[in-house]
Amino acid sequence: MQRRLRLSFVLGLLILIYMVSVILVNFQTFSSLAQVPAGLIWLFKNFIPNEHTASYLGPILYQLWRTLIISISSTICAALLSLIFAVLGAKTTSPNRGFQLTVRFGASLLRNIPVVAWAMILLFSFKQSDFTGFLALFFMTLGYLTRAFTETIEDLDGEKLQALQAVGANYFQCVFCGVLPEVASSLTSWVLYMIENNLRDATLVGILTGTGIGFLFNHYFKGFRYDAAGLIVLLIAVLVILLELTSTQIRRAIA
């Protein structure tokens, strides 16, 4: 009974907040809703690819391919470096506290700068090129994966490593024979996830760095060739879905 009372109170409060904000910004709820269908119709009319769009397919596929390659290569490069940082920084395997703090701080710094900001900062040093896009994705991924890898390694049962120490294994042997086999499958999952994520981000980064599929989208969009821009959106979605399906398969195979 009390729960129901509390629930209706919260609901009432939300409605009140909505009413107050509607009045404050002079928002016309019903006429706005009425505009939605017309907006959608315009969207579909212009962005749905038509018979002329096929001529754009060549350059679009080429740029999509480049974007995919950059997302994958930046993720893989970042993953290799992250693994080294994570082993140095994880509590279970860190050689000392100094490394732990440095890695933790560095990773959170890299991670908390949005990828768009990375692209804009790097634009000054590396100009409009594929490499700028690569670096922007690389730095963000490095921060993200270092954090994820560190936590995965820390979740590992420390007793398993003690067992290897008891055998007489030294530090590097413990890492290679114990830590890496234990975390390999979950690290792979993280890398696959980051590749998917980076493909989506690469589109945005491309708009800023003037390369890849993002640039092409921007180019068509500003040139009023909405059908081609629509085709790009469609193809990106298809590619991301394909990538997701593939990585699900891979994950299942290695689990």
Added chain:
Amino acid sequence: MLKVNQLDKTYGKDKHSLKAVSFTAQPGEVTAIIGPSGAGKTTILRSVNQLIRDDGGQILLDDQDIRQANKAELRKIRHHIGMIFQNYNLISPLTALENVLHGRLGGKSTLAGMFGLYSNAEKTEALALLDEVGLKDYAYQRCDQLSGGQQQRVGIARALMQHPKMILCDEPIASLDPKSTQIVMDILRKLAQEKQLIILINLHQIDVAMTYADHIIGINSGAIVFEGPTTEVDDQVLQRIYRQDTEIKTMVTADEN
């Protein structure tokens, strides 16, 4: 022979974990350490191969003091001391065979160990050891697909791969069912007798200790209260070893009333 002299360990301030612990364990015998939880059984066992650093005393294995060893020497000593655990502590995504081969790590160069370069002789020996503990058919199975009892036997094979003088067993049967307990304990006793190994084992279960051990060390609040052959253990001795437990029990029942 393992000879521990006046071993001390303090956790934090004034909290004694071990107080002048001294005992001996002979090759060819199963020596069981029994006592209430928190008495210091695990601390003793892990001091012996220095997984836990103690604060003072002597640990002599065949007259060599383990506590005096430097890093490289300690690695060499550990190479010949096997250890098995309550939670088995195998590397679970690897096969039983790979885990057994880990027993050679202490004698390998860093690189050979890192990349798992084992000789054919070592692989043959590992397979033979798996056969010896009755797991020949499971050599190529991932360890997380084995039952608890099977994993513990892989653990024993890993220890044997070290060509050990001694095997330390930290509550090896605490997570096992009675049937697996019997298999594991039978193997350990057989190893002590046939290979003249020192088997030092922490046990919770008094009945298992009485059945399998030749020598009993009773410990209570970090101090040794009994050491002697199993035949000398009677109710009075057990009461002395588990003193604290009964006191707590009476307190709890008193509270409940």
